[in-house]
Amino acid sequence: MTKQTDVVAAPAPADVVAAVHKQLGERVTVDDGGALVVGPSNLIDVVRALRDDHGLDYLANLTAVDWLDRFEVVYHLCSSAGGAPIVLKTTTDRANPRVPSLFGIYPGADFQEREVYDMFGIRFAGHPNLKRILMWEGFAGWPLRKDWREAYFEQEHKPLTSRWPDGQFFFGEDKLTDWGSNTKLPPAYTGAEIGRPKPQEGQYVVDIDALRRGTSFGSDRLVVNMGPQHPSTHGVFQMRLVLDGETVVDLEPVMGYMHRNHEKIGERNLWLGNMPFTDRLDYIAQLGSEWGYALCVERMMGLEVPERAEYIRVIMAELNRIQSHFWSIGFLLNDLGAFFTPSLYAIEEREIVLDLFEMATGSRLMCNYMRFGGVAYDLPDAFMPLVNVLVNERMERAIDEIDAYLTNNEIVMERMKGVGVLTPELAIAYSTSGPVLRGSGVAYDVRRADPYGIYDRFDWNVVTANEGDVYARYAVRIGEMRESLKILRQALPQMPAGEILGGKKAWQVRVPAGEHYARVENPRGELGYYCVSDGKANPYRYHVRSPCFVNLTSLAEMCKGYKVADVVAILGSIDIVLGEVDR
Amino acid sequence: MDAIELGIVALKCLVIVAVLLTGFAYTTFLERKVIARMQQRLGPNRAGPFGLLQPAADGVKLIFKENITPVGVDRFVYFLAPIVSMVVAIMAFAVMPVADPITVTIGGQVREIRFQLADFNVALLYVLGITSLAVYGLVLAGWASNNKFALIGGLRSAAQMVSYELAMGVALVSVVLVVGSLSMNDIVDWQVAKGLPLIVLQPVAFGIYAITAIAETNRAPFDFPEAEQELVAGYHTEYTGMRFALFFMAEYINMITVSGLAATLFLGGHHLPFVERFTGNLPWFVDIGVFLAKVILALFLFIWIRATIPRLRYDRLMAFGWKVLLPISLANLALTAVVIAFLAR
Numbered sequence: 001m002t003k004q005t006d007v008v009a010a011p012a013p014a015d016v017v018a019a020v021h022k023q024l025g026e027r028v029t030v031d032d033g034g035a036l037v038v039g040p041s042n043l044i045d046v047v048r049a050l051r052d053d054h055g056l057d058y059l060a061n062l063t064a065v066d067w068l069d070r071f072e073v074v075y076h077l078c079s080s081a082g083g084a085p086i087v088l089k090t091t092t093d094r095a096n097p098r099v100p101s102l103f104g105i106y107p108g109a110d111f112q113e114r115e116v117y118d119m120f121g122i123r124f125a126g127h128p129n130l131k132r133i134l135m136w137e138g139f140a141g142w143p144l145r146k147d148w149r150e151a152y153f154e155q156e157h158k159p160l161t162s163r164w165p166d167g168q169f170f171f172g173e174d175k176l177t178d179w180g181s182n183t184k185l186p187p188a189y190t191g192a193e194i195g196r197p198k199p200q201e202g203q204y205v206v207d208i209d210a211l212r213r214g215t216s217f218g219s220d221r222l223v224v225n226m227g228p229q230h231p232s233t234h235g236v237f238q239m240r241l242v243l244d245g246e247t248v249v250d251l252e253p254v255m256g257y258m259h260r261n262h263e264k265i266g267e268r269n270l271w272l273g274n275m276p277f278t279d280r281l282d283y284i285a286q287l288g289s290e291w292g293y294a295l296c297v298e299r300m301m302g303l304e305v306p307e308r309a310e311y312i313r314v315i316m317a318e319l320n321r322i323q324s325h326f327w328s329i330g331f332l333l334n335d336l337g338a339f340f341t342p343s344l345y346a347i348e349e350r351e352i353v354l355d356l357f358e359m360a361t362g363s364r365l366m367c368n369y370m371r372f373g374g375v376a377y378d379l380p381d382a383f384m385p386l387v388n389v390l391v392n393e394r395m396e397r398a399i400d401e402i403d404a405y406l407t408n409n410e411i412v413m414e415r416m417k418g419v420g421v422l423t424p425e426l427a428i429a430y431s432t433s434g435p436v437l438r439g440s441g442v443a444y445d446v447r448r449a450d451p452y453g454i455y456d457r458f459d460w461n462v463v464t465a466n467e468g469d470v471y472a473r474y475a476v477r478i479g480e481m482r483e484s485l486k487i488l489r490q491a492l493p494q495m496p497a498g499e500i501l502g503g504k505k506a507w508q509v510r511v512p513a514g515e516h517y518a519r520v521e522n523p524r525g526e527l528g529y530y531c532v533s534d535g536k537a538n539p540y541r542y543h544v545r546s547p548c549f550v551n552l553t554s555l556a557e558m559c560k561g562y563k564v565a566d567v568v569a570i571l572g573s574i575d576i577v578l579g580e581v582d583r
Numbered sequence: 584m585d586a587i588e589l590g591i592v593a594l595k596c597l598v599i600v601a602v603l604l605t606g607f608a609y610t611t612f613l614e615r616k617v618i619a620r621m622q623q624r625l626g627p628n629r630a631g632p633f634g635l636l637q638p639a640a641d642g643v644k645l646i647f648k649e650n651i652t653p654v655g656v657d658r659f660v661y662f663l664a665p666i667v668s669m670v671v672a673i674m675a676f677a678v679m680p681v682a683d684p685i686t687v688t689i690g691g692q693v694r695e696i697r698f699q700l701a702d703f704n705v706a707l708l709y710v711l712g713i714t715s716l717a718v719y720g721l722v723l724a725g726w727a728s729n730n731k732f733a734l735i736g737g738l739r740s741a742a743q744m745v746s747y748e749l750a751m752g753v754a755l756v757s758v759v760l761v762v763g764s765l766s767m768n769d770i771v772d773w774q775v776a777k778g779l780p781l782i783v784l785q786p787v788a789f790g791i792y793a794i795t796a797i798a799e800t801n802r803a804p805f806d807f808p809e810a811e812q813e814l815v816a817g818y819h820t821e822y823t824g825m826r827f828a829l830f831f832m833a834e835y836i837n838m839i840t841v842s843g844l845a846a847t848l849f850l851g852g853h854h855l856p857f858v859e860r861f862t863g864n865l866p867w868f869v870d871i872g873v874f875l876a877k878v879i880l881a882l883f884l885f886i887w888i889r890a891t892i893p894r895l896r897y898d899r900l901m902a903f904g905w906k907v908l909l910p911i912s913l914a915n916l917a918l919t920a921v922v923i924a925f926l927a928r
Contacts, residue, residue, distance in 0.1 A: 222731060222734075222735075223731075224731045224732070224735075230815060231811050231812055231815060232811075232812040232813070246735065246897065246898070333893060334812065335812050336812070336893040336894060337803065337804065337806070337810060337811075337812055337893045337894025338891075338892065338893035338894075339618065339803060339889050339890055340618075340622060341618075341621060341622050341890050341891060344622040344623060344624065345622070345623065348623060409893075411804060411892055411893050411894075411895055412893060414895070414896070414899060415893060415894075415895070415896060563896060563897065563898060564735070564813050564814075565810065565812075565813045565894070565896050565897060566896070567813075568812050568813055
């Protein structure tokens with residue numbers, strides 16, 4: 001059922017860049033940072049060549065940077081066989097920003113391009129469904145452009161004239177729009193963009209057209225909004241289902257209800273001040289999120305991390321992975337209709353890990369533990385004995401227990417096997433990562449494919465399963481918990497003494513100008529941080545490549561043709577955390 | 584029928600309703616406690632000793648909750664649906680015998696008092712008919728609510744009812760074939776006379792009845808009409824306060840009824856068929872205790888199943904009902920008929 005494979009080494013990015021440059025000649029240039037630069041008109045050809053001739057079949061990240069005189073769209077491409085990503089950049093002018101869409105080459109670009117459009121207003125020509133994704137359709141402005149100021153930060157100093165016009169305050173409710181909100185609307189906004197004309201008194205808003213689109217049997221289709229208030233969307237997430245009977249004909253994920261523009265806040269904060277915010281992304285895998293950010297900034301600063309800190313990070317991240325997988329398995333079973341029993345047993349184990357986190361970091365969820373060049377505090381004396389007992393005795397039993405009761409359960413197998421199948425090719429094309437990708441038989445794990453920290457010192461396997469269904473993702477999670485235990489068993493005895501924070505002690509870090517994309521394997525997949533520094537006190541650009549967000553791109557593909565009950569199971573198997581999806 | 588007899592019938596009605604409502608309240612309490620224990624929790628323990636007053640607190644809460652009527656509902660049907668569910672649930676219990684009849688002297692007249700509201704010769708048919716009506720409450724609620732989740736829930740309940748009730752009916756027919764009567768008392772008496780509970784003679788019918796009874800009461804793993812993870816709350820999504828409570832009551836009272844039916848048809852009713860060979864007929868208050876114990880045992884099984892098994896997929900139950908349960912119950916019926924015909928020769 002699950003097999004354990006090793007990833008073959010892939011060519012270094014510099015070699016790929018050189019080879020591409022040689023093949024494509026004029027059309028691409030290489031900039032100082034080793035990134036390929038291509039004009040928008042050549043983008044499609046170059047990307048196709050990169051994918052077909054150089055094996056860069058996986059679009060890891062897609063984002064943009066506002067350089068005030070131009071927009072730079074940045075792509076990070078890598079091979080599903082492993083290796084560091086190569087960076088591809090294209091620029092477009094700010095007045096009429098247009099870049100061809102990569103949707104036709106990498107379907108995984110779908111949501112990421114929509115996000116860039118949403119945040120920067122860059123139009124992707126050829127994208128089939130280019131509309132706002134995180135902000136709502138009636139939002140005026142492009143929030144991540146540098147000239148867009150967020151509320152209360154519109155000016156350098158308070159009191160802000162917009163809040164205090166002519167020295168008078170006003171109430172937001174005095175300025176309500178037709179939709180009952182006091183937000184700024186784009187000029188000439190009618191609501192037609194979202195198929196929702198201005199509501200009138202007592203009118204029932206129903207998408208009549210969608211209802212009328214019947215099948216050849218003359219049966220009407222039903223549009224069901226699953227969420228944002230729904231028991232099993234794992235938060236405020238919406239799936240717009242088109243149903244024929246109980247069969248899903250089409251599905252559109254709608255997100256952004258919890259959007260707080262993490263990236264804009266990140267660009268306003270100091271470098272170190274972002275660290276506690278990363279906890280709030282994926283609050284089930286908080287320490288992994290911190291590690292990714294720390295890794296990115298460390299590499300930009302060229303910091304060395306002391307041995308002890310590396311070990312502490314591995315221990316924390318792997319404990320984190322175990323508790324996160326426990327949680328996700330428990331709640332997957334909940335989604336299948338098991339009345340909380342598996343999830344409560346899973347939560348019990350999670351609580352113990354969280355207690356350990358609290359012991360070491362002072363907080364259960366919002367740990368704020370990693371620092372650039374190490375960790376914030378050393379482990380307390382009582383920590384090691386407890387974690388040894390947990391790793392060597394308790395966890396193995398707990399995993400065995402879950403495994404014994406669930407894995408071969410008749411109903412569990414019937415509900416999960418053959419549901420939500422994603423083929424390996426599609427899984428790569430949709431840029432999925434984590435258990436979703438490995439459940440489709442692709443042995444791609446950032447810890448092995450693009451090693452960071454000290455993962456190359458341990459003996460562990462990348463767990464995969466070939467079926468690509470919900471059951472395979474579940475099996476991968478069970479296997480990964482065991483592999484994490486294996487890593488922990490090796491790491492704990494080797495733990496060296498020594499300092500825990502390298503580099504020069506400073507209140508304020510100086511990050512040299514430059515950029516970096518660092519990625520870590522979070523329990524939900526590839527978590528990437530793309531930071532650009534201009535040498536100032538805060539990041540010039542701070543982008544989070546959220547695994548949940550990108551994994552959701554494949555949701556519609558997985559759900560089509562299955563039943564309503566399966567949609568819930570499939571969503572549970574992707575295991576989203578809305579804090580990270582919406583950012 | 585004189586005034587006293589009428590009074591006795593009225594009293595019985597009151598007792599049945601009171602007992603069922605109390606039974607409902609404490610079934611929910613039992614469920615919460617048992618499931619909590621199975622999930623390493625304590626369950627309700629704040630209201631009263633061991634949390635025993637929790638059902639009362641819940642009841643008070645539900646009574647005082649606002650009854651919200653959403654826009655666009657079919658008001659008459661929307662109000663009617665919970666009432667249909669509740670009335671039907673209570674009615675089904677009317678033919679359940681819970682103890683042997685006793686004779687008392689009232690006003691110089693010797694009267695026989697039966698622990699059963701109505702004893703008539705097609706009681707089983709009556710129960711089947713009445714419990715089938717229960718689905719109307721669900722379908723009407725789903726249809727009238729003007730909510731898509733409710734509509735899907737209502738449709739599911741209709742489809743589900745069609746696919747299991749046939750198997751249930753056929754399974755019970757084989758019981759009737761063995762006993763030769765549709766009267767509840769006859770069935771109980773037959774088991775006492777033979778000294779064998781019918782579960783021994785008809786294990787297949789009992790198995791089918793147990794599965795279909797769970798589906799009948801919309802309990803996990805067959806709780807499709809109200810599948811929380813899929814349909815929010817299914818047919819009662821739009822119901823609040825006491826109207827919701829009526830559906831809730833109906834579900835639990837149905838559980839009690841099908842448990843009582845299982846006890847009566849398969850487990851010897853209020854008798855202990857094998858034990859009573861040696862002890863002779865037990866007094867009426869022991870009868871009630873025996874019946875209660877059997878019902879609670881069945882209720883515990885319901886709760887146990889809910890705590891441990893995930894929900895099946897809706898279309899799989901339909902397939903299971905039509906392709907597995909129905910053929911098995913038909914085969915069981917045919918076999919029973921052949922054996923009886925052979926023995927009768």
